[in-house]
Amino acid sequence: MNSIKLIVGLGNPGSQYTNTRHNAGFWFVDTLCKKYGFDLKDNKKFYGEAANVDINNHSVWLLKPMTYMNHSGKALQSLTQFYKIKPEEILVAYDELDLPPGTVKLKKGGGHGGHNGLRDIISLIGSNEFYRIRLGIGHPGHKSQVVSWVLNRASSDDEISINNAIDKSLAVLEDLLDGQLEKATRELHTR
Numbered sequence: 001m002n003s004i005k006l007i008v009g010l011g012n013p014g015s016q017y018t019n020t021r022h023n024a025g026f027w028f029v030d031t032l033c034k035k036y037g038f039d040l041k042d043n044k045k046f047y048g049e050a051a052n053v054d055i056n057n058h059s060v061w062l063l064k065p066m067t068y069m070n071h072s073g074k075a076l077q078s079l080t081q082f083y084k085i086k087p088e089e090i091l092v093a094y095d096e097l098d099l100p101p102g103t104v105k106l107k108k109g110g111g112h113g114g115h116n117g118l119r120d121i122i123s124l125i126g127s128n129e130f131y132r133i134r135l136g137i138g139h140p141g142h143k144s145q146v147v148s149w150v151l152n153r154a155s156s157d158d159e160i161s162i163n164n165a166i167d168k169s170l171a172v173l174e175d176l177l178d179g180q181l182e183k184a185t186r187e188l189h190t191r
Contacts, residue, residue: 002088004131004177006061007032008076010094010117012151013066021095021137022069022150024162025117028093028133029064031166032173040064045082047075058177061085072117073124080125087127091176093169094118095150099136102161104169106176106185107132131176133169135162 011017011026018026033040033051040049040062048065061083065075080090088108094117099105108131112118122128138158140149154162172184 002086003058003179004060004091005083005085005089006063006076006079006091008063008065008072008090008092010069010072010092011064012069017151019153019159020151021154021158021162024095024135024137024166025093026064027163028135028166028169029062031163032170033062035170038062042066046079050079055177056174060177070116071120073120073122076121077124087125087129088131090125090130091133092118092121092130093133093135095137096134097137097139097146097150099134099138100161101136101138101154101158102165103136104165104188105134105136106169106172106181106188107134108181131181135165135169137162 009025009029011023017023036055038051038053040051043050046063047067048063050061050063052059052061061079063075063079065072067074094115109129111128112122137154140146168188172188175184
């Protein structure tokens with residue numbers, strides 16, 4: 001496994017979206033920053049909030065694209081091209097409809113599964129071979145309700161579950177950065 005050089009949280013900018021399910025990726029990066037005492041700064045060049053940080057002796061970029069979800073790839077493309085970061089050195093955290101709240105899964109590669117943020121990233125970086133932290137937000141039951149579901153706030157119980165999943169995923173982050181994918185996956189999926 002290549003070491004992770006970029007951690008991206010997907011979401012939508014603006015206070016009206018802060019607490020919505022679709023911003024679970026932003027919550028992930030915000031919680032990571034709080035845990036380690038990092039601050040992101042507006043970075044127009046990379047179309048988002050970004051910082052280069054040190055986690056357990058690993059130099060890592062953190063990024064929250066401010067391009068809105070459907071254009072997340074623009075921010076990733078600009079940062080990865082500038083710093084020559086390969087797709088397999090990227091970890092993307094995002095909301096996953098197909099997992100119940102509180103569930104978190106780690107994987108590498110795969111399709112976009114209808115997630116517009118992932119679709120744009122895959123299109124613009126030309127690869128799907130990046131790592132993913134899939135944060136379960138549950139499904140409303142019918143595809144006609146998906147947009148409303150992801151753009152609204154979760155119940156307080158679901159919000160607690162999603163935040164617990166973020167904490168679980170951050171507990172294995174240093175293993176991931178050390179290149180121990182199997183160990184991180186095993187620990188994350190059995191907690």
